[in-house]
Structure formats: C-alpha cells, structure tokens
Amino acid sequence: MSLGIWLQGRPALSQTTDLEQYQKGPATYGGAELERTTRELRSLDSPSQTTHEERYQQALADFRAGKLELAVRELRVLDSAVARNALGVVLETMGDHGGALAAFQDALRLQPDFAGAAYNAAKLLMRQGRTSAAIFQLQSTLEGRRGRDDTTFSLQMLLVEAYASDGQDKRAAEILEELLTERPGSAKVRFYLAMTYASLGSLDVAVRHYREGLRLKPKDSAGLMGLAKTLLKLRKGSDATPYLQEYVRLRPNDAEGYYILGRALRDTGRFKEAAETLLQAARLSPEDYDIRYHSGMALWQAGQVEAALPQLEAAQRLKPDDVPVRSALTRVLRSLGKEEAAREESESAERLGLRKSRQDQA
Template sequence: MKEASMISARSADRTGIRGWFFASGLSLLLIVSGCRRESPEGPRASGTESTSAPSDNVLSFGRTFPMLPDAAASREALTKSLREADAQVSASPDDAAPLLNRGRVKSRLAWFLSPQEKLRLTDEAEADFERAAQLSAGGPGAAAACVELARLRLGQYRFAEAVPLCMQAESADPQSPEVRALKAVLAAMGSGEWQACIERLKALAPELEKSESSIKAEVFLARALQFSGQHEEAEPVYRKVLEQDPHDWSSWNNLALVVQEAGRTDEAQAIQERLLPGGQGDLLGANNLAVTLNTQGKNQEALRILDEVLSLAPGFPAAWLNRGVVLDGLGRHEEALESYEQATRLLPTYWDAHRNRAWSLMILNRPSEAVEVFKRLTSVDPADIRALGGLGDSLYQCGRWREAADAYRLLIKALPEDPDARNGLGASLIELGDFDAAEPLLQEAVRLRPDFASAWHNLGLIAQKRSKPDEAIAAFRQAVAADPNFAPALSKLRDVLLAQGRKDEAVAEIQTVLKRAPANPLAHLALANTYYSIGLLPETVAALTAALQLGDDADLYLQRGARLIEMGRHDRALPDIRQAYDLSMSGEVELCAYAALFLWAHQDEFPQRPDADPMLRAVRAKLQDKDWPARLVDLALGATSAEAVLAAAESDGHRCEAWYYAGESKRLAGDRSAAETCYRSAVAVSLPEYYEYQFARRRLSAAP
C-alpha cells in the first residue's frame, strides 16, 4: 500500500474540483402559491420556535417597502373572504364564477394552515374548480378552471398532470392569455429554455393585465426570471407584485430567496420566519427557511427541518435537492448523492439536481459516472458553464486529457477571463506533454488571480519537467504562500528540495507553513514524510503524532504503526494498526484490508499475538472479488496461491505488494529461503513510497 501522502484520493494533482454545488428552489412552482428557487438551507419544522424574533420594523429592500403583513391578519382577511365566497355559492350554486372565486380563495388561505388543514382545504378548492369546469361546459370559464387546477397540481408536485389540464384549457379557450402563459411556463419546465419563456410572458403582459384572472403578469414573469437565475431582475418585479397585494405569501416567499441570492441573509430569514404562522407554516416556506439556515452554518437544524418536510411531502424535489446540499456540507456524500438521485427521479428535467449529483460523484471518486451526467447537461444547454467546468474536471480525473482540454477550451470561449478554465486547460496540456502551450495559459491564470495556488503549482511542475529546479522551487513556494493548506504544492516543494540535497531547507519550509497554520494536519504529515525521507524515524513518528492530535485519521494511524514497526516498537504499533482497522471498517474498506494484512504479516512479532484471521475474514466479506486487496487477503487466508495473485497484478505497486505478502506467507510457514526470494523481488520493483517495499527491505536487512 502506498504511504499516506498529502494529496487527497479524490482531488486531481493539478486541478482541484470546483465547489459548485447548487442550492436552488424548485421554481416549477412558478405559478403556484409557494413557488421558490432552491437553495439548501434549513427550513423550520412545524412547531419549532424561531431562533430570533421577527422584526416589526419596515423591511428595506433598497427603498421604503410596506411592512410584511402578519400571518394572522392575512389568515383573518382570507377567512372573511371565504365566508363571503360561501354565501355567493349558496346564492348561485349552479353558477361557475362563484365556485371559481371560492376555489381561488381556498387555495390562498391554505398557505396559512397546518399541513393537514392545508390538504383538506386544497381538496375542497380542487372540487370547486372541477365543478366550475363542468358548469362552464367549455369556453373561458372552463379554461380558467383548468388553469387553476393545473396550478394546484404543480403545487402538489404532480407535474405530469398539469400538462393535460393545460391542453384542456387551450381547447376550451385557445386565445386566453392565462392559458398561453401557463403553456409557456410548462414548456420551459420541460425544456429548460427559460429565456424564451420570459420573452413570451413579456409579450403577453398587456393582455394578462386586462384579464380578470387571479394570475398576474408580474407573478409569472418574476418567477420565470427567478428560475432562470436572473435574480436582480426578479426582485423589482416581486416588489411591484407585493405593493399590489401584500398578502401574496407566495411572492413574499420567493422574494426572500431572491434577497438571499443577493447575500442579504438576515432580510431573507426575517421574511421566512414571518411566513411560518405560529410555527405551522407551509412546507415550501419551511424548505426555504432551511436554505437560509444552512447558509448561516446551522446545517443540523436545516437537515432536521428538511427531513420533517419530506416526511410530510416525499414528492418534493426541491427539498430533496436541498437535503443533498446540506448533507454534502456535513461530509455525508453518499447520502447526499441519494438525495440528488431522488430529486431527479421525481423530476427528470431538474438540471440543478443532476448537476449536484455529478459533483457528488466527483467527490466520491466516481468521475466516469460524473462525465456522463455533465455530458447530458451540456447537451441540454451548451452554454451551461458549470456543467462545462464539471465536464472538464471529470474528464481530467478520468485521465482523458485531450477531451478535458476540449471542454476547457469551450469554457474559456464562454468565460475568457476565467482563471479556473485556463488552469484546467494548462493542466490537461501538461499531461499531454505540451508544456509550451500550457505555460502561457497558467501565467495568465496567476495574472488574473495572483493567489491561485493550483496554477502556481502547475507552473512549478512545468519547471520541474524542464529540469529547472530553482524555477520550480520558486513556483511551489508561491503556491504554498497563496494557500498553506494546498498539499500537492507543499509535497512537490519538499521533493524538489530533497532532490537538490537541501534537506534542512525542506524541513524549514514545512516548519514555516506550520507556524502559519499549526492546525493543518497535512502540513504535519508533510513534515513526517520529509523526516522519513532523510531517515529520521523518531522525528517522523513525532510529526505523525502531532497530526493525529488534531483528529483521528485511519491512514495516519496506519502510517504511524508502520513506522513504529520499522523502529522495532511493535508494542506501540499494535494499537495504532488496530485503531486504523476499526476506523476504516465502516467506510474505507481497502485501507481496512491493509491494516488487517499488517497485523497478519507481523503477528509473530507483537508482544500479544493478534488473531488476524477473523479480521481478515470480516474485511474480505466487504470487498468485491475485483478489488485488488481482496486477492491479498485471500492469499493471507490461504484461499489462493502467490502465483495467482502475481498473475493478477496490473501495476508495479500491485507486484511489490504481491511479492511482499507472498514472502510473509512463506516466512510464517517456515520457508525462510523462499520468503527472502520474494522479498528481493518486492524490493526490485523499487517503489520506496510503498510500505511493503520498506517492510521487505527490513526483512532482508535482518536476514542472517
């Protein structure tokens, strides 16, 4: 096994993964009360009190604005309207217009009720609309009723049912501006082409303004602008809507998200908390408050609320996306991926969820799967810069340098001043051996962003490849100065200095970094590896101990255990290797396998001989047959031969490991001569960064 280095297994040596997780509200509810754009942050669960009292001051959005109405006042006003609507229906039970009006009042009042009451009132509104459509027998009345039913279906995330309702409305009144507006929105939901929808809505605005429908032109337009990402343009439109109707809770809800996108999270939270009347609230409002809370770092509260929202509305795609973003922030990437996948199952055209799913796959070191998702995204929208960047990064991680370079070129064409795109293309060209083309791209990247650690690091690699150590050292120093936590540059700086025989300087460089960032475990690991490179084992162990004092890490425990074995301190090594095994069993199964193999290989040297076989069997049950460590575990358990393992080795690293563990198998069986032959073969592979290489050398040096 290769010793712990400072480069994460999931990050490229040259280009880092962009942190472009997208939190967005599902503006599919464009025409539904409670529509909003997604963003992963903590909605408030029903029955939960606000952590901060809602402000009674006038909310300022760049100009004097009417006070956000009290939920109780809005509920009371709409309840009064409902009583009046009931009286009108009683007076004319066979007239479609009063039924249509009552259904609209009920659908608005439902926002202010508990989830159970909301479902009841929404069902009643649906019955009113259906009855109105029947009584209208075609014509404008039937069209208006079908439009309202479509809005309800969208609010219930029954998207597929909204389309035939729109078609029925169009059949009843093809000239209705409301129907044409609804049709434009549904088309954009299916295709993602929101700009065309916006232009259509702007053209329909004069007709919609003259209509008696409850749907306002500004509401359609504001939500389309919001969903297309044009938040600055959406905010003044929402202001106009709310000046006309301050009880439009849906538009307040969406305005809060627009305000949050502008970075005014306190204003957003003030609105969202007021939108949750008496702690009951609407699921959309709770979802959106969760977004704000997560932005403020209250991710556990956000997750709790989102889980409650989804327990009541499991078909809520935006809440699944937001839950994924919260889980990603907590480092629970497998669960995040499941949440994104659930969002895309519920809504296959939910491109933000697809994009986040791809980034989770990248973090989980599954770049080939991410490539396919990013390709789909760029086929839907060739101008999607986030997808283009992701496609370049995922292709790079797959080692598909030429394709990655093509993706980065497209990104540079779209964003000529983007340093990330230039760095990505430069890194790909380095892999292709075209240093002359890569260098100016990277120089431009650091000009655009002088503290761009990755680009400085890549310039250092070019200098190193050209055998210009002084230039390489200068570039790596720039990278480390820009970001002392950027492990690849620190590692390369150390390597170049050591190659020049400047051992003291290599140690001093890392000690300088530790003065700036004493809580950086990667810097302590770098120091440990540097000490090890110059043969200072006690200092190596001390540096690893300092790294472990900052937090448990299975890889570091395994490395310290290995170094202690080399020092002959098996008494201290045993608990470290056991700890590495225990920490990695639930996640990093391959690392767990190596910990069990270490215990098996050195079992006769520990003061208390460990029973390695049960540990080997437990980890083997979690490994797949195709996993390389599974073959080594089978060898240790006597389930396969050394010849079979060597035949399956696909790299020098595999061969080094196979020869070493074959030697241990022979040694433990009492055949020392055969064991030494295997150890010599392991050393001949010449991979000093592998533990097995060092162990094999140790065995040979101890041989009589």
C-alpha cells in the same frame, strides 16, 4: 455548480412560481425599509389578520436581517411546503442539520414534486456523507420531471456531483454526455466532462473538453487549472505553462497557482523562472512544506545555492521526519562547504530511512 439556496416552491397566495435563490447568512438589504415593513407586519396582532403570505415574507425579512430565531418561530407555524423548505434553509444556516433535513423532507411530503426542497435535501445529504441517499433523492425527483428546463438541469448536475463523490464516474459521464447534446454551448458541462474523464484516466479526452470549455469561457480559473494539471499528467509542461500563467494573472494571490506554475517551469528546465515563481508561492503560503521544498530545489538547480538553504531549512522545520528534504539539505550544505552540518543531515537522513523501512516491513 451550486444554486445557492432554493426557498420557494408552489406559490402561496400571491407568490410567483420563480425559484428564489438566497445565499446562507443574512443579506444586507435596505435597513429603513426593512424595519418599516417589519413594524407594519408585526402590528397585525391576530392570526386571522396575518395571512400565510405575510408571515412567510416576515420570516424572509428576519432571515435577511440575521434574526434567525425569529425566522424559525414564524416558519414553524406555517404548514406549507414553501415554509418548511425555508425553515430547512434557516436551520441549516444555524448549524442544525438534523432539523434542516427533517424540514426539507416535510416540504417534500407536502409537495412531492418540489424541486427546490429536493435539491436542498440532496445537497445536505451529500455534506453529511450520505451520498447514496442523495442519489436516491435526486433520482426520485428527476423521474417525475419531463421538461428540460434550468431546474431539471441543476438537479441533473447535482446528481453528477453525487455520482462522482460515490466513485461512479462512468455513470456521471453518461449523464453529462446526454446533457451535452442538449446544451452544446454549456462551459459548465464541458468542464465537468473534463473532470470526469480525467478521473477515469482518459486524459486526452479530458484535455479536449477542457479546451472547448475554455473556448466558451476563457477566464474560468478552475478550467485553466484543470487543463494545466491534466497536461502535466501527460508530461506536457510546456503546453501547460501558458494556462498557468493566465491563471496566476487572474488570481495573483493564489499560492497554488504559483506552485503549480513553478513546478511546470522546473520540469521544463526553466530553473531561474521556476525559482522566482516558487518564491512568490512561498511568500503567499510560508507554512506549506511542498512549496518550501520545491522552492529550495529550484534555487539550487538555478545555481542560487545560498538562497536555496533557508527554503530547505524551512521545509525541514515543517516536516522534520522527511528523508528527501534531509538529503537535499545534505547536498546544499556540502556545496556551501559546511561539511559538519552536511554530515549531521546525512546521518539523520540515514536514520529516518532505516526507521521508515522497518515500519514498512512491520
């Protein structure tokens, strides 16, 4: 739902009123043309010869070229809302969050209805964990807006994020339901409604919104995973499986997709397919305890006991104090006739269990 970074506010001189969006960090624009423009603009020695617009555009050129210190120097001398907002963007890119927030607030002091600066300030406040301040900022900005344009929509969606981060899921749902009446064809609103209702425990309603969102945007990976996880919570593993299969088709290098698919297959008794899928997850993420543990369990349930052993041993190495993996290793080792090793694992599991019990009682 990110808009990227909003740089522009009210037009300064020849600027248009459209919102520009730039990702953080330097962009790769035409080097020769950029350098030519840079030289021409810097040849204007006198402040009287260099207009606000030219200095602003020069700062943007420096930003795109990765010359952040130069961009900051240009922007600091420009006392306009658009320049202060751009300064905040550059400072945030440099990791100066305090300076960035002050710049965004300066932009809002100069132009209180500057939606781009309000969005940037609220987003930064949320990153800092100051969710209540972000909510107040967004509410104040939205109160002054009467239209139903894309800018207002983006601010409302960020407010939904802020409410969700603050645990106010019911308030988030209210805003989303209002937005749905205005934008019934928005897959984004459907997916956020689904996530919000899932957080509220209304899983069937969440499933309905996920399905509608995927009807509008069938290849949305987050929507596919969200629906699958919700169906798994409803113990509908068979229904979740095709969505997970589509997810891993779209994202073949994502270990989580194979892991969740493997769990779904295992839960529905398809142990051989589950084992193959979980092994693929383990190849992609070999240091993940859960993946290794469930790979070993699926292989054991599929009758591939020897193949299960190295997976469970890897899981035990990753989490040596975990009782379930010790117990699983005990069973596998006994199945392989390794009684002495099984006895050692069993005793370790008992000791760890007793220690955990004492810690829980303390």
